[in-house]
Amino acid sequence: MRRSTTFAGTENSVGTEKSVDSTSPLNGRRALLVAVFLMEMVAATVLLWKAAPPPVSPRVPPPTPPSAASPGPVAPPDPVTSIPLPDGRSAALLALGGPHAPALLQRLGAELPDAVAAVDAFWGPDWPQHIEIAVAGSDQQFRVLAGGAADIAATTTAQRIMFAPGAAQMSPAALRIVLRHELFHYAARAQTAPDAPRWLTEGVADFVGRPAAARPGPASAATLAQLPADADLDTPGAARSLAYDRAWWFTRYVADTHGTSTLRELYQRACGPDHSDVATAVRQTLGADLDAVLVGWQHWLTG
Incomplete structure (x- = not known):
C-alpha cells in the first residue's frame, strides 16, 4: 500500500457544486x-524550469482563419x-x-x-x-x-x-x-511540535486511520515489539512498512490496555509544543518505565 x-x-x-453569490465570503475564499x-x-x-534543459522551439503551423461555425471559447x-x-x-x-x-x-x-x-x-x-x-x-x-x-x-x-x-x-x-x-x-x-517523535505521530495517525486487527501472535511479537527510529520512516520499502507497523502496534497496545484517552494524553505529552522525551512521557502517562512498558507490549502482542 x-x-x-x-x-x-x-x-x-x-x-454538485453550490451556486454562490459573487459577493459571498465562500466565493471569495x-x-x-x-x-x-x-x-x-x-x-x-x-x-522545474530551472532544473530542465532549454526547450527546443517546435515548428508552429500558420494560424487557421476563424470559421463562422467554430465554437467560441469554453470556460x-x-x-x-x-x-x-x-x-x-x-x-x-x-x-x-x-x-x-x-x-x-x-x-x-x-x-x-x-x-x-x-x-x-x-x-x-x-x-x-x-x-x-x-x-x-x-x-x-x-x-x-x-x-x-x-x-x-x-x-x-x-x-x-x-x-x-x-x-x-x-x-x-x-x-x-x-x-x-x-x-x-x-x-x-x-x-504538534516540529521536533516531536515522528514515529509516535505516525503511529497515532495510523491508530485513527487503520481498522483494528487480530494480534499477530508469538511468531511476530519479537519483531514487532521494538520502537522504530524516525529515520526508519524515511527508508523506502519493507523497512518503512515495518516501522509504521511497529508504531501502530504500540499505539494499539496503549489504547487497548489504558484506553484511547490515555493514548491521546501520551501524544500530547510526548509530541506537544512543550513535550518531554518519550521515556518521561511514558512514565508520566502510563505509570511505568519504558522498559517495563515494552515488555508488557511484547506479551500483549502474543495474545
Whole structure:
C-alpha cells in the first residue's frame, strides 16, 4: 500500500457544486484558493524550469482563419468544490489537473464525513473548522508542492492535505485509511511540535486511520515489539512498512490496555509544543518505565 506521510516543515461527500453569490465570503475564499494555487504553481514551474534543459522551439503551423461555425471559447471548470460536513465544518476539494482528479476527489468527499467523525472521536472537536484537500495533477507537481515521494500517497502541510495522482488507483479500504491518517495530522498540527517523535505521530495517525486487527501472535511479537527510529520512516520499502507497523502496534497496545484517552494524553505529552522525551512521557502517562512498558507490549502482542 502506498504510504502517507506528513511534510516535516508543517505546522466530502461530493455533490454538485453550490451556486454562490459573487459577493459571498465562500466565493471569495474559493477565488483566494485558486489564486494561491496559481502562485504555487508558478513557483513550482520556475523550480522545474530551472532544473530542465532549454526547450527546443517546435515548428508552429500558420494560424487557421476563424470559421463562422467554430465554437467560441469554453470556460474552464471551477477547480474548487466546497461542501459542508455533518459536524459543522466545511471542506474545499481542489483539482489541480490530471484526468483522474475529479473521480478521486469524489471518492475522498464520500469518505470525508466518516473520516471527520473518526478524528473527532479520538482527538475531540478542537481543530480547524475548514479543511482543504487537493489532488496533484502530476507526480512532479506533488513532489514540488507537497514534498511527496514516488511511494507516498498523500502528505499534509500547514495549508492542506494533498494526494498524489497515483492515489486514484488505491482500493476503497486503503484510501479510507490514508484519508483518516492525514486528517488526523491536519487536526493535530497546531498542537504538534516540529521536533516531536515522528514515529509516535505516525503511529497515532495510523491508530485513527487503520481498522483494528487480530494480534499477530508469538511468531511476530519479537519483531514487532521494538520502537522504530524516525529515520526508519524515511527508508523506502519493507523497512518503512515495518516501522509504521511497529508504531501502530504500540499505539494499539496503549489504547487497548489504558484506553484511547490515555493514548491521546501520551501524544500530547510526548509530541506537544512543550513535550518531554518519550521515556518521561511514558512514565508520566502510563505509570511505568519504558522498559517495563515494552515488555508488557511484547506479551500483549502474543495474545
